[in-house]
Amino acid sequence: MKEKSEASSEFAKKKSILEQRQYLPIFAVRQQLLNIIRDNSIVIVVGETGSGKTTQLTQYLHEDGYTSYGMVGCTQPRRVAAMSVAKRVSEEIGSNLGEEVGYAIRFEDCTSEKTLIKYMTDGILLRESLRESDLDHYSAVIMDEAHERSLNTDVLFGLLREVVSRRTDLKLIVTSATMDSDKFASFFGNVPIFNIPGRTFPVDILFSKTPQEDYVEAAVKQALQIHLSGMMGDILIFMPGQEDIECKIIYYRLEDLENAPPLAVLPIYSQLPSDLQAKIFQKAPDGVRKCIVATNIAETSLTVDGIMFVVDAGYCKLKVFNPRIGMDALQVYPISQANANQRSGRAGRTGPGQCYRLYTQSAYKNEMLTTTIPEIQRTNLANVVLLLKSLGVQDLLLFHFMDPPPEDNMLNSMYQLWILGSLDNTGALTPTGRLMVEFPLDPALSKMLIVSCDMACSADILIIVSMLSVPAIFYRPKGREEESDQVREKFSVPESDHLTYLNVYMQWKNNNYSSIWCNEHFIHTKAMRKVREVRSQLKDIMVQQKMNLVSCGSDWDIIRKCICAAYFHQAAKLKHNYRGLKYPLCSLFGMGYTPDYIIYHELVMTTKEYMQCVTAVDGEWLAELGPMFYSVKQAGKSRQVSKNDLDHLNSPKRSNIGVQ
Ligand code: ADP
Ligand code: MG
Numbered sequence: 001m002k003e004k005s006e007a008s009s010e011f012a013k014k015k016s017i018l019e020q021r022q023y024l025p026i027f028a029v030r031q032q033l034l035n036i037i038r039d040n041s042i043v044i045v046v047g048e049t050g051s052g053k054t055t056q057l058t059q060y061l062h063e064d065g066y067t068s069y070g071m072v073g074c075t076q077p078r079r080v081a082a083m084s085v086a087k088r089v090s091e092e093i094g095s096n097l098g099e100e101v102g103y104a105i106r107f108e109d110c111t112s113e114k115t116l117i118k119y120m121t122d123g124i125l126l127r128e129s130l131r132e133s134d135l136d137h138y139s140a141v142i143m144d145e146a147h148e149r150s151l152n153t154d155v156l157f158g159l160l161r162e163v164v165s166r167r168t169d170l171k172l173i174v175t176s177a178t179m180d181s182d183k184f185a186s187f188f189g190n191v192p193i194f195n196i197p198g199r200t201f202p203v204d205i206l207f208s209k210t211p212q213e214d215y216v217e218a219a220v221k222q223a224l225q226i227h228l229s230g231m232m233g234d235i236l237i238f239m240p241g242q243e244d245i246e247c248k249i250i251y252y253r254l255e256d257l258e259n260a261p262p263l264a265v266l267p268i269y270s271q272l273p274s275d276l277q278a279k280i281f282q283k284a285p286d287g288v289r290k291c292i293v294a295t296n297i298a299e300t301s302l303t304v305d306g307i308m309f310v311v312d313a314g315y316c317k318l319k320v321f322n323p324r325i326g327m328d329a330l331q332v333y334p335i336s337q338a339n340a341n342q343r344s345g346r347a348g349r350t351g352p353g354q355c356y357r358l359y360t361q362s363a364y365k366n367e368m369l370t371t372t373i374p375e376i377q378r379t380n381l382a383n384v385v386l387l388l389k390s391l392g393v394q395d396l397l398l399f400h401f402m403d404p405p406p407e408d409n410m411l412n413s414m415y416q417l418w419i420l421g422s423l424d425n426t427g428a429l430t431p432t433g434r435l436m437v438e439f440p441l442d443p444a445l446s447k448m449l450i451v452s453c454d455m456a457c458s459a460d461i462l463i464i465v466s467m468l469s470v471p472a473i474f475y476r477p478k479g480r481e482e483e484s485d486q487v488r489e490k491f492s493v494p495e496s497d498h499l500t501y502l503n504v505y506m507q508w509k510n511n512n513y514s515s516i517w518c519n520e521h522f523i524h525t526k527a528m529r530k531v532r533e534v535r536s537q538l539k540d541i542m543v544q545q546k547m548n549l550v551s552c553g554s555d556w557d558i559i560r561k562c563i564c565a566a567y568f569h570q571a572a573k574l575k576h577n578y579r580g581l582k583y584p585l586c587s588l589f590g591m592g593y594t595p596d597y598i599i600y601h602e603l604v605m606t607t608k609e610y611m612q613c614v615t616a617v618d619g620e621w622l623a624e625l626g627p628m629f630y631s632v633k634q635a636g637k638s639r640q641v642s643k644n645d646l647d648h649l650n651s652p653k654r655s656n657i658g659v660q
Contacts, residue, residue: 017092024052025199033057033194034064037140041164042172042188044146046181047196049342050303050349053175054085054144058101058117059093061140066171067116070139075122077150079105080270081301084277086110086119093117106440107469107534122152127440129159130390140171145301146184147176147338149374149403155384158400159391161188177300178338180371187402203310203348207361215313216244218358222311223291224253226356227263233308233353234290236298238343240315240332242269245293261289268294268302271471273526280304296335299342303349310347312340314359320378321409327570328380329603338371340364376405381413382443386422389429390437419569419628420447438541441465448566449542455562457552460502462542464559466535467501468601468613473527484522491521495595496615498563499556505531561625564617567599568626572611574598597622 021027026047037043047053054074061072076082086103093101102111103119111118122143129135141160146153157174164172174184185193212218219237226235239245247265254260264284268277281304284290292304296316315332316339322329335343340357347353357364376384385396393399396410417423420443422433429437432450439446445465452461467473476484491507493499504521508528511517518525542549552558564571574596595616604610622630 021052021056021092024050024056026052026056026196029194029196030056030060033196034060036192036194037061037171037173038064040192041168041170042174042191044181044184044188044191044193045173045175045196046193047175047177048198048200049177049300049345050305051196051198053177053196054081055089055092057142057173057175058089058119061142061171062117066139068139069169071116071118071137072140072142073118073120073125073135073138074142074144075120075125075153075156076301077122077145077148077153078270078297078301079121080268080272080274080277080297081145082119082121083110083274084281084302086117087278088281089117089119107530107537122150122156123440126152126156126159126387129156129163130387130437133391134163134167135160135170136167138170140173142173142175144175145177146174147178147180147300149372149376151375151379151381151384154374154376154402155388157187157402161400177342183402200345201348201350201352203344203352204354205344205357206354207357207364208359211360211363212358215239215315215358216249219311219313220249220253222356222358223250223309224257224260226309226311226354227254227289227291228257228260231308232289233351234292234304234306235309235311236304236307236346237291237293237311237313238298238316239293239295239313241295241317242271244313245269245295247293250291250293263291264288265291265293268292268298270295270297296339296343298346299339303346306350307346308351308353310343310353310355312343312355312357312359314340314357314363318372318378319375321380321412327603334359334363334368336369336372337364340368374403376401377403377409379409380416381405381409382416385410385413385417386429386433386437386443389423390434416569417443419626420444420566422447435545438545439538441469441538444566444570445469448563449538450547451565452562453542453547453550455552455558455565456550457555457558457562458542458547459549459551460559461562462535462538462549463505463531464498464502464563466531466538467505468498469534470527470530473501473504473523473531475522475524477522480522487521493556496556496560496563497613498601498615499559501613502559560615560617561621563615564599564621565625567601567615568617568622568629570601571597571599571617571622571626571629 026033033045045053045057058072058074061067066072076085082103082105086101087097090097090099090101095101098110098112099114101117102115104111104124105121106123125141135141143153143156143160160172164170174188176184181193185191216239219239223235223237245267247267250263250265254263266280268280280292290306292298298304314335316335317330318333319328319330321327344355347355388396388399397407414423414427417433422430422436422443424430432447435450436443436446439449445468448461449458449465452458474488491500491503493503504523508514508517513532515525518528539549597617597619598611598614599617600611601613604612620632623632
C-alpha cells in the first residue's frame with residue numbers, strides 16, 4: 001500500500017514537471033526552433049528571462065537526436081547558474097545529477113561517461129578549447145546569457161566563430177534575454193535571430209522621490225511595507241553584494257511589529273552553499289510569503305516563479321581594472337538602464353506586478369548608462385592574453401573581438417605577464433608562460449607554483465595556493481567574536497597570512513581532516529574540504545607536468561621568498577601609523593611586529609582600500625626578484641630599497657598604496 005502511494009506521488013511530481021515544461025513560452029515554438037537550428041549552423045535565440053531557454057533548449061536538442069554524436073554543451077557566465085540549472089534539468093529528465101545531465105565549474109567536475117547534456121561556466125569551455133580546439137566532443141554548444149557579455153563569453157565568441165567555420169556539423173546557439181541581438185547576429189555573419197514570443201504582464205514602476213542615503217535601510221523598509229500592505233505575492237530584493245544581504249535585519253524589524261504575518265526571508269548569492277540556494281525555488285509552507293534577497297544573479301540567470309514585487313536598490317558589483325593600483329578591484333557601481341529593466345521584468349512573470357526603484361527617475365534617465373560596459377573593456381586581461389597566445393594568436397590586437405578591449409588594457413596585461421616572465425621581450429610565450437597556461441589560476445598564483453619547484457617548497461606553496469582559491473575559511477559568529485578571534489590566534493604566523501593558511505591546513509591534516517576540529521576552531525568544514533579537493537586537482541596537473549613536489553619543512557623564510565617572487569609587483573612599504581587590516585586575517589598587526597615591506601594578495605575596495613592576505617618580505621628580496629621595479633640604495637650604513645622610475649614602462653603607481 002505504502003509503495004503504491006509513493007509511486008503515485010512520484011507520478012504526480014513527474015506529471016507536474018511535464019506540465020511545467022509545456023507551460024513555458026518556448027514550448028509553443030519548439031518545432032520552429034528545431035527547424036531553424038537544423039537549417040543553420042549558428043542561430044541567435046532571444047527570449048525573456050523565464051521563457052525556458054536555459055532549461056529547455058538543451059533538452060530539445062537532446063530529444064532531436066543531437067546527443068547521438070556528441071554532447072550538448074551549455075555555457076553560463078555564473079557558476080551558481082550552471083549548478084542549479086543542471087540540477088533542475090536532471091530532475092526534468094529523471095536522472096541523477098552527473099549522469100545524463102551534469103555540470104562542470106572550476107575545480108568541480110560533476111559529469112561522467114554517460115553525460116549527454118553538460119552545463120558549464122564559459123571559463124570551462126574556454127579551457128576545453130585549449131585541449132581540443134575543434135570541441136570535437138560536442139555536437140552543439142549553447143552560449144547562454146550572451147547579453148551578460150562576460151569576459152570569457154566574449155573570447156569564446158571569437159574562437160567559436162572559427163570553430164563553426166571548420167566544423168560544419170557543429171551547432172552554435174547564442175541566447176540573449178535582451179532585444180539588442182542584432183549585434184550578435186552581424187558578428188557571426190548575419191545569422192538568423194529567433195524570437196521566443198513572451199508572456200509577460202504589466203509591471204508598475206515606482207521611483208523614489210528623493211535619492212536614498214542608505215539603500216539597505218530603504219530596501220528593508222520597502223519590503224516590510226509591501227508585506228504589511230495585505231497584497232499577495234512574493235518579493236525579490238536586489239542588493240549589490242553578499243555583505244548587504246543581511247536577512248536578519250528584516251526579521252528583527254518584523255519582530256518589533258505587532259501581529260505581522262510570517263515571512264520567509266531567503267538569500268541568494270554566488271558563494272551561498274548550494275543546499276541553501278535550492279531553497280529559493282521551493283514553495284514556502286502554508287501561504288507564507290517569500291522574500292528573496294539577491295545579488296544580480298537573480299536578474300537573468302536564475303528565475304524564481306511567483307515574484308510579484310521587486311525592490312531594486314540600483315547597484316551591482318563589478319570587477320573593474322583600476323589603473324592606479326594596476327589590478328582589478330570589485331566595486332559597487334550604479335546599475336545600467338538595461339539592468340534596471342531586467343530587474344523590474346522579474347515582477348511580471350506570473351501576473352501584474354510592481355517594481356520599487358530606490359532611486360529617482362532622473363537618476364535613471366540621466367545618470368545610468370544604457371547598458372553595462374562589457375567585462376572585456378573594463379578588466380585585466382592577463383589570463384585571456386595567456387590563453388590566446390597559447391592558442392597561437394600572435395597579434396592580439398588583430399583578434400576578432402566583438403568589442404575590442406582598449407589597447408591600454410591589453411598592453412597593461414601584457415606588461416604584467418612580462419614581469420612575471422611569461423612573455424619575452426618580443427611578446428611571445430616563454431616556457432614559464434606555457435606552463436602557466438596549464439593551471440586554472442590567476443597568472444601570479446601559477447607563477448608562484450612554478451617558482452616553488454625551483455625553491456624546493458612546492459608542496460607547501462601548493463597548499464597555500466589551494467587555500468587562496470577558496471573563499472572564506474574562517475567565520476566569526478555574532479556574539480562570539482572575541483572567542484573566535486582568540487582561537488584564530490593559535491594559527492597565526494606573525495609575519496605572514498599565507499603561512500597562517502598553511503598552518504591551518506597542516507593542523508587540520510594532523511587532525512585527520514576532522515570536521516569536529518573545524519567546528520571547534522571556527523573554520524568552515526566545507527571550505528576546507530574544497531581546499532583539499534583543489535589541492536588534489538592542482539597536484540595532478542603538477543605531476544602531469546613533471547613538476548616535483550617537495551616540502552621545505554620548517555624553513556618558512558623560503559616560502560615567504562617564493563611568495564615574494566610571484567607578488568613583488570604587489571608590494572607596499574609600511575608607514576608606521578597603520579591600524580591594521582580588514583578581517584579575516586590580520587596576523588601582521590597588533591602583535592608588536594613591524595616589517596618594513598609587505599606583499600599583498602589582493603586589494604579590497606570599500607570606502608577605503610584594504611590589503612588582504614599579506615606577507616612580510618625582505619627589502620632585498622624585492623630588489624633581487626623584481627629588479628625592474630626596485631633597487632637597493634646605500635644610504636650611510638642603512639640600505640634602503642627604492643622604486644625605480646617606472647613611468648616609461650607604463651606602470652601604475654603602486655607606491656601610492658598605503659596601509660590604512
Ligand atoms: P530562461 O533561461 O529563458 O530565463 P529557464 O529555462 O531558466 O528560463 O527557466 C524556465 C523555468 O524553469 C522557470 O519558470 C523556472 O522557474 C524553472 N526553473 C529553472 N531553474 C529551476 C530550479 N533550479 N528549480 C526549480 N525551477 C527552476
Ligand atoms: Mg536562462
